[in-house]
Every structure is written in C-alpha cells, then in structure tokens.
Amino acid sequence: ERIAVDGLHVLPGAIDVHVHFREPGMPQKEDWATGSAAAAVGGVTTVFDMPNTIPPTDSVENFQLKLGAAKSKSIVDFGLYGLLGEHNLGDLESLAAAGVIGYKLFLGNTTGDLPCPSDGAVLEGFEILAALGLRCSIHAENSPILFWRQNKLKAAGRDDVLAHLAARTDVVAVEALNRAATLADWTGARIHIVHESCARSLPFIRFWKERGVDMTVETLPQYLYLSAEMMLNPGGEVLRMNPPIREAAHQEPLWAALADGTIDMIATDHAPHAIEEKYGPRIWDLACGFPGVETSMALMLTAVADGRLSLERVATITSGAPARAFGLYGRKGVIRVGADADLAVVDLNRSATLSAAALHSRGKVSAYEGKEVKGVPVMTFVRGRMVAKDGEVVAEKGWGELVRPNMAPPAPRNLNTTMKEILEPGQRPWG
C-alpha cells in the first residue's frame, strides 16, 4: 500500500525513556492499552516503563508479570526498567538476563514510596551494572533531605512555610545528582538523569560529562513550558509533580541546554493519576505527576515553529539520542526505509489546541489546557504497521514487542590512572 505524505515530514518514531503505564497494580490510573494508545497518537513508537508499579519491577517474577500485560495490550514497542533497590541487589543480574532495558534508582521520595537505597547499596549496585553495561536511570533533584523537612512541616500544619520551602529547593536539587555522579565516576556505571528540572544542575552536568562519566540527561516539556508561578492559577495544582516545576527563570537555561547538548533528550514522565487525586484544597495531599506522552511531540514541533530548536535537533532529542543511550540505535532511532520502520509522520503546518478531554490516557487532566501548538503527528508506524492516524488508534492491541538493549560493558576504569593524572611524578605515593 502506498501512503501519500505530500507536504508532511517523516521523523524517526519517538522513544520516550520515561513513562508510568501503571500496570500491574493501578488500572484506575492507566494500563498498557490506554497508555500505549496515548503514545501512538503522540508519534511515540517505543516507551520505557518505570518500575514503581504494584508490585514493583524488582525481580524476574515481577518483570514477567509486567511483560505479560504489556505484550497482550501494548500497540507500541516497550522497554521495561528493573528497580535498583537496597533489597534486590541479588536480582540485578537475573533481571538483565530476563531483558530489562536498564535500571531505575530512586534517590528521592515519589509516587510508590519506594525506599531510597543507602549510598553503600548504590555503590554495590553500580559495580554490578558497570559489569553488565546497562544504564541506570536516576530520580534525583528532590533529595530525601528535603522530604524529611517537608514531612515535619506537613505534620505541623505549616503550609505557609512549606510553600516557601518548595520555592527554595533548587540548591538541594543538585545534591542527589552529584552524589549519583560521584558513585558513577567511581564505578564506571552508565547513568541517565531523569526529569532534569533545574538550571542549577546544568554546570554540574557539564562537569561530570567533561570528566568522562557516561551520563545522559533528559528534561521534560513541562519544565520548558510550565512554571511554578502557573501553579497559583485556578486549577494550577494539577501541575504538582516530582521534582517540582520550578520558577519561570529556569526555562530559558533549560531550552539552551537542550539545544547545545548539555541535555541529551526529551522524555515525558507520563504519570497519570485518577482525576480526583489531582485536585483539592491542600496541594501537599495531591498526587504527583500528570500525563505527557501524547503531547510531547507536538510541543517539540512547536519549538521548531518558534525558532527554538531545529527539526534535526528534535529528531535527535526525541529518538536518536535515547536509542544511542540505551543500546537500540540502528534498530530504532533512525529513519529506515523499509517494511519494519518506526516512523512519526508530522504536519508542521497544522495547528491544534491541546485539551484534557482529547487525551487517550486514562488520567484526563491537561497541564496544557487551551495551549496552541503548531506541528502535530498525523501518522505513526511501529515496525512498518500504522498504529495511529489523525489522533486515533488504528491497530489492534498487542502489536507492541519488548525491546532489549545491546550494550557492550564499558572498559574498566583504573582509579590509579586517575590519581597519576592528578599528581606530579615525585608526589605519587607509589613512586
């Protein structure tokens, strides 16, 4: 069959390395059918699902449980993260053999309340991952230090101080990022910083990359387009998420970092919740996170229309860079002419108005209600099959397949060599 694409642009299908499709365990929020429908309509052909489901993806048994649900319902391809927790260091190798795309480490408290491992456990976990070569995605930027203080203030009913505290988290944000990078530097583990929200982190990211840590970084459309100030508008509480959407002053540095390569890619942190969990009088009691997989591509194409990013850069940050970082490049992340291509066909001249009602996700809240976008995905192909057209799903569920990473372990790093670089010959303790 021939498909006319006159006047349209063909991009590699987007790879979203950060979604929460909530199955198993939370069907009231999302499942693999609704989540993957949202992805397909949004031009996303591969998603990586986070392990904070019920049960968490922390063992081969729990991995198989999620795999079964995803295989039977997803219409887009998917990678599944394994958890790196203090309790399952002994499961990391078997999870790799089972086929995880990488691991997820929570260094801050968030949905699912998975405990943050101690630094020693992370060190041991990273040693195992360095030998495997698989990448570890890390939730940093809302440090347990802050969570401790927040909980005390919440218990004391001090909402006034809580709000003040939230606006001053940007320095604390850097702490967990640097702790993770320090441990990666030590072990040689490959890491990926998820939901980078904070302009303060950018010089540190440049430092760690320059030092040779294999670190990739994602930011999200919500940190680029939305601000803490907007949370004061009626209904603005829906923007509550971890790490918090920060003041508008963070936006320009994040855009610049996305353009210059400090930030490698765009993900969405698609984090649907039941509607009633998202609205209420006390912001601290509301669920954190909101949907995004469906609107990300249109928002990035709007950045092209606005002259912020080139179309080539959008293809890289939505597809090429994630494919390279997680060992899929060639199979994914490129435009392939052939019967098995993952493609997003987009109309750069079409405008649309974003609205919650139009979402395919079960979490129908929109952080972007009424926003005008210019540039929308109009057809999505997963391994050659059309799965979405003009905002509607056109494939049977179950077409999606598990993607497994092809990652050679990094060369072992010799710490003594590093010391030799630093010390003058006469100063070396070993002569």
Ligand code: NCD
């Ligand atoms: C995410 C969720 O709901 O699973 N929520 C969020 O606020 N980002 C968890 C997470 O990514 O931290």
Ligand code: ZN
């Ligand atoms: Zn997170």
Ligand code: ZN
């Ligand atoms: Zn997340």
